[in-house]
Amino acid sequence: MTHSMMEERTEAEQRLKERYAKIEMRQQVWMFTFTILLTLFSFGTVIAYQQEIEGFSRYFVLPVIFLLGAVQVGVQLYYFMHLKEKGHGIPQYFLYMGMIFGALLPLAMLTIVWW
Amino acid sequence: MSTVAKTGFEKKGFGATLWDWMTTVDHKKIGIMYLLGGGFFFILGGIEALFIRWQLLKPQNDFVTAGTFNDLLTMHGTTMIFLAAMPMLFGFMNAIVPLQIGARDVAFPFLNSLGFWLFMLGGLFLNASWLFGQVPDAGWTSYASLSLASDGHGIDFYAIGLQIAGAGTLMAGINFLVTIINMRAPGMTYMRMPLFTWTTFIASAMILFAFPPLTVGLFFLTFDRMFGGAFFDPALGGNTIIWEHIFWIFGHPEVYILILPAFGIFSEIFATFSRKRLFGYASMVFATVLIGFLGFMVWAHHMFTVGLGPTANAIFAVATMAIAVPTGVKIFNWLLTIWGGSIKVTTPMLYALGFIPSFVMGGVTGVMQGSAPLDYQLHDSYFIVAHFHYVIVGGVVLGILAGTHYWWPKMFGTMLSETLGKITFFFFFVGFHMTFFIQHWLGFWGMPRRVWTYMDGQGWNVANAISTVGAISMGIGILVLIINAIMTTVKNEPVANDAWEDGRTLEWALPSPPPFYNFPQTPLVRGLDTVWIEKQEGNEKMYTPAEPLKDIHMPNGSILPFVMTLGLVIAGFGAMFRLEHTWGLPVLIGGIALVFLAMALRSVRDDHGFYVPKHLIAEDQQKYEEGGHR
Amino acid sequence: METNERFTKETWPAHPETATLEGKNKFLGFWLFLGGETILFATLFGTYLALRNSGPSGYEFTTQNLFDLKLVFAMTLLLLTSSLTSVYAIYHLRNYNFRGVQFWMAMTALLGTGFLMFELYEFVHYVKLGFTFGSSAFSSAFFTLVGTHGLHVAVGLVWVTLLILRNAKRGLNLYNAPKYYTFSLYWHFIDVVWVFIFTVVYLMGVIS
Numbered sequence: 001m002t003h004s005m006m007e008e009r010t011e012a013e014q015r016l017k018e019r020y021a022k023i024e025m026r027q028q029v030w031m032f033t034f035t036i037l038l039t040l041f042s043f044g045t046v047i048a049y050q051q052e053i054e055g056f057s058r059y060f061v062l063p064v065i066f067l068l069g070a071v072q073v074g075v076q077l078y079y080f081m082h083l084k085e086k087g088h089g090i091p092q093y094f095l096y097m098g099m100i101f102g103a104l105l106p107l108a109m110l111t112i113v114w115w
Numbered sequence: 116m117s118t119v120a121k122t123g124f125e126k127k128g129f130g131a132t133l134w135d136w137m138t139t140v141d142h143k144k145i146g147i148m149y150l151l152g153g154g155f156f157f158i159l160g161g162i163e164a165l166f167i168r169w170q171l172l173k174p175q176n177d178f179v180t181a182g183t184f185n186d187l188l189t190m191h192g193t194t195m196i197f198l199a200a201m202p203m204l205f206g207f208m209n210a211i212v213p214l215q216i217g218a219r220d221v222a223f224p225f226l227n228s229l230g231f232w233l234f235m236l237g238g239l240f241l242n243a244s245w246l247f248g249q250v251p252d253a254g255w256t257s258y259a260s261l262s263l264a265s266d267g268h269g270i271d272f273y274a275i276g277l278q279i280a281g282a283g284t285l286m287a288g289i290n291f292l293v294t295i296i297n298m299r300a301p302g303m304t305y306m307r308m309p310l311f312t313w314t315t316f317i318a319s320a321m322i323l324f325a326f327p328p329l330t331v332g333l334f335f336l337t338f339d340r341m342f343g344g345a346f347f348d349p350a351l352g353g354n355t356i357i358w359e360h361i362f363w364i365f366g367h368p369e370v371y372i373l374i375l376p377a378f379g380i381f382s383e384i385f386a387t388f389s390r391k392r393l394f395g396y397a398s399m400v401f402a403t404v405l406i407g408f409l410g411f412m413v414w415a416h417h418m419f420t421v422g423l424g425p426t427a428n429a430i431f432a433v434a435t436m437a438i439a440v441p442t443g444v445k446i447f448n449w450l451l452t453i454w455g456g457s458i459k460v461t462t463p464m465l466y467a468l469g470f471i472p473s474f475v476m477g478g479v480t481g482v483m484q485g486s487a488p489l490d491y492q493l494h495d496s497y498f499i500v501a502h503f504h505y506v507i508v509g510g511v512v513l514g515i516l517a518g519t520h521y522w523w524p525k526m527f528g529t530m531l532s533e534t535l536g537k538i539t540f541f542f543f544f545v546g547f548h549m550t551f552f553i554q555h556w557l558g559f560w561g562m563p564r565r566v567w568t569y570m571d572g573q574g575w576n577v578a579n580a581i582s583t584v585g586a587i588s589m590g591i592g593i594l595v596l597i598i599n600a601i602m603t604t605v606k607n608e609p610v611a612n613d614a615w616e617d618g619r620t621l622e623w624a625l626p627s628p629p630p631f632y633n634f635p636q637t638p639l640v641r642g643l644d645t646v647w648i649e650k651q652e653g654n655e656k657m658y659t660p661a662e663p664l665k666d667i668h669m670p671n672g673s674i675l676p677f678v679m680t681l682g683l684v685i686a687g688f689g690a691m692f693r694l695e696h697t698w699g700l701p702v703l704i705g706g707i708a709l710v711f712l713a714m715a716l717r718s719v720r721d722d723h724g725f726y727v728p729k730h731l732i733a734e735d736q737q738k739y740e741e742g743g744h745r
Numbered sequence: 746m747e748t749n750e751r752f753t754k755e756t757w758p759a760h761p762e763t764a765t766l767e768g769k770n771k772f773l774g775f776w777l778f779l780g781g782e783t784i785l786f787a788t789l790f791g792t793y794l795a796l797r798n799s800g801p802s803g804y805e806f807t808t809q810n811l812f813d814l815k816l817v818f819a820m821t822l823l824l825l826t827s828s829l830t831s832v833y834a835i836y837h838l839r840n841y842n843f844r845g846v847q848f849w850m851a852m853t854a855l856l857g858t859g860f861l862m863f864e865l866y867e868f869v870h871y872v873k874l875g876f877t878f879g880s881s882a883f884s885s886a887f888f889t890l891v892g893t894h895g896l897h898v899a900v901g902l903v904w905v906t907l908l909i910l911r912n913a914k915r916g917l918n919l920y921n922a923p924k925y926y927t928f929s930l931y932w933h934f935i936d937v938v939w940v941f942i943f944t945v946v947y948l949m950g951v952i953s
Contacts, residue, residue: 006750006752006756007756008753008755008756009755009756010755011755014754014755017759017840018840021836021839021840024836025832025833025836028829028832028836029829032825032826032828032829032832035825036822036825039818039821039822039825042943042944042948043814043818043948046814046948046951046952047814049951049952050951058952061952062949062952065944065948065949066944068944069940069941069944072940073937073940073941076828076933076936076937076940077933077937080828080829080831080832080933080936081930081933081934087760087763088776090296090773090776091773091776091777091779091780094320094323094776094777094780095776095779095780095783097320097324097780098324098779098780098781098783098784098787099783099787101324101411101784101787102783102784102786102787102788103787104364104411104412105328105360105361105364105787105788105791106787106790106791106794107791108360108364108415108791109357109360109791109792109794109795110791110794110795111427112415112423112424112427113354113356113357113360113795222770222773222774223770223774285781289774289777289778289781290774292773292774292777293770293773293774293777296773297766297769297770297773298766298770323777323780323781324780324781324784326781327781327782327784327785327788328784328785328788330785331785331788331789331792332788334889335792335889338885338889339885342878342879343878343879344878344879344885344889345879345880345881345882345884345885346792346796346882346885346886348882350801351800351801351879351880351881351882351885352796352799352800352801352804352881352882352883353796353799353882353885354795354796354799354882357792357795357796360791361788361792364788715907718907718911719907719911721920723920
């Protein structure tokens with residue numbers, strides 16, 4: 001039949017793996033905290049606009065929330081979805097292609113659709 | 116599950132055979148079903164075309180009514196593109212690509228079957244509209260204002276039927292991508308893949324990106340017509356131009372999805388029958404990728420006259436002309452392939468040779484239309500009809516006919532008659548040019564498209580008559596092809612592995628047809644055109660194994676794909692008749708429930724496939740060598 | 746068969762989700778599917794951007810007066826946290842801790858259900874106000890965009906529930922590891938789309 005692919009890690013290797021896994025998990029929690037902060041900032045900026053606080057015009061707020069959103073998407077993709085790990089070249093490629101082609105329609109809708 | 120060896124050679128009764136084909140997940144069988152299903156719809160679409168041409172034979176003809184004419188032209192276009200051309204190309208991709216890369220099957224055999232049934236039943240659903248007498252009549256493009264106003268359920272058949280069939284296409288696209296990326300035999304780097312595999316790869320990537328907008332657009336149309344939506348209703352703030360953008364963002368890549376596999380087929384044929392490797396392999400690959408990418412950047416050239424403004428029109432015009440460049444690169448590479456080669460004019464080669472001038476003619480009229488000011492004159496005239504038929508018939512259909520002859524021995528184990536094949540080519544090719552060449556002039560003379568008749572005394576009569584005669588000639592050619600297929604199947608004369616004796620790629624190393632597990636041992640790919648290399652070195656087996664003989668893991672068949680699709684079709688009927696009949700909503704919900712039930716069953720039941728023991732494979736190989744497999 | 750072999754912490758592969766050919770295929774196939782879903786949602790976003798605030802003349806609903814940012818913030822926190830819990834589940838998947846996987850996936854489902862409850866409440870509230878699906882192009886586009894996302898959440902909840910229940914007696918093996926991983930990719934993607942939704946629909950809506 002098929003032969004087993006099992007490789008047994010030594011005790012030292014196992015402990016190392018578990019340590020790295022814990023470190024990585026901690027990194028993920030920090031990234032999560034970061035995304036919460038980004039979300040808070042986004043909403044906060046918009047609330048400031050609503051309260052008509054000085055300096056928070058729509059020309060400031062709109063780019064800021066988009067930037068914060070883009071950063072958050074990047075964090076989620078690269079950390080939560082492991083896009084930065086080895087073996088993710090092709091997924092990255094197709095995702096970016098999807099984003100480029102996907103940007104075409106909203107762009108068209110915003111620029112050349114009127115009535 | 117079962118480890119019972121299935122050598123595939125037991126005799127089966129009719130019921131067992133039917134069950135086998137309905138539950139198969141074997142890419143070779145699914146390929147045959149795609150080819151036959153697509154062939155059936157091709158004939159349907161051809162009959163619709165013949166009716167169109169008969170109605171236009173003379174001015175003020177009354178062969179069909181205006182309404183029926185609209186039905187005919189809508190169904191002709193929709194059927195030919197979605198239910199004939201795409202499925203037949205999928206048939207070849209399915210049957211051949213895994214063989215070309217040395218794989219045992221595609222990455223997701225179950226999804227493969229599901230994709231096929233979605234096409235088949237979706238297509239039957241769409242054509243059921245004829246039986247109800249309520250046929251889609253707003254053109255294959257179904258522009259929102261016209262299609263929303265269309266009476267009866269015609270457009271509903273269109274929206275739901277295409278939605279179902281389109282889901283299948285998307286699945287097939289992802290399947291081929293993963294297969295080609297993950298399952299190539301050792302030694303087959305990307306730059307050693309045959310061109311047909313490359314074009315399948317790029318076309319599948321285009322499918323992945325082009326079909327979601329169609330899905331969304333069809334849902335919008337469905338919502339507006341059947342569920343009270345307001346996307347396209349100006350009174351409620353809607354906008355019909357949105358439909359056009361969404362449709363053409365799908366629609367333009369779609370035609371490149373159609374042509375790229377045909378380009379791949381011709382690349383194989385030119386190299387094989389010139390006994391010479393394809394010229395400029397790397398530039399062919401690069402040109403294919405560029406066409407795939409640029410194909411997404413030009414959609415608004417179908418909307419020059421909508422009023423997008425001169426800047427937008429200019430941008431899209433320039434992008435449109437840019438696509439001609441990689442296409443031209445390919446044409447020159449094909450010509451340089453046959454230059455200096457030892458040419459053998461078989462039927463597939465005839466089609467390939469006929470394709471070059473025909474497609475170039477279609478291509479140059481396309482560049483003409485890419486100039487926005489000229490398009491203002493040509494839009495919605497017969498010039499456009501001439502252009503797209505030149506590229507689709509002269510490119511895709513000739514490619515499908517060529518592929519049918521070229522890969523018939525590999526798929527069916529027999530060889531189509533060369534004589535009848537050449538007769539088909541003659542009638543079809545001459546008829547094709549007769550029908551569409553004159554239509555360029557009809558366009559210049561002002562005849563609009565999609566008109567059910569025309570007045571006498573405009574100077575259009577003779578041209579239309581010639582056009583109709585050409586259509587009849589094409590019909591005769593296809594009839595001869597059908598006779599050819601039937602006679603060949605009845606005669607059932609077996610052919611060798613390398614049926615054309617000049618095979619260069621891995622599929623020709625296998626028996627015709629291959630055993631259900633494809634290669635007994637995964638091959639080691641020694642370079643581009645690996646079978647050619649092996650033959651030059653005198654290797655009779657035509658490939659080098661990369662692994663020792665061992666048990667082969669194969670997937671089990673399943674009836675669930677058929678059941679899932681049935682559920683969707685049932686739901687489609689429910690959605691359509693929801694507003695008139697009380698049974699509509701329960702049928703809709705019931706259909707969807709059936710789908711989810713089948714999905715749950717699939718997920719929850721363990722299915723690990725089965726193993727073919729190696730001693731049976733060894734016996735098999737023995738039988739092949741002794742020639743006892745018929 | 747490899748997929749049913751008994752493993753220990755020391756023999757469990759570092760990346761169980763791609764340790765078999767089937768796993769590799771599912772991994773790649775699903776990322777490709779997500780690439781396609783990107784375009785699907787982009788089309789829905791494009792349509793929404795074209796049609797927002799478009800209704801029959803005298804239409805009383807606009808993006809400014811309709812949306813409640815507090816509710817959206819609560820929903821965002823729920824969905825974001827559910828993303829973290831699914832990351833925990835995958836951490837346990839890679840470290841051969843089946844109970845960890847089951848527990849954190851169940852937490853993900855719980856938080857996701859909370860999100861969906863809030864969203865249903867939001868939709869019912871709008872319908873009561875008269876902002877129904879067919880009342881304007883704006884409402885059709887809004888409900889289709891946000892509703893499609895919600896539908897994806899609902900499908901995900903059914904999926905993860907089935908996974909948890911079906912595998913309860915099985916433990917981890919190389920057959921179900923890719924299944925859990927694929928689900929977590931799907932779930933994260935839903936969260937990514939939600940970032941776009943709350944930015945483009947709700948935050949932008951309150952501004953212009």
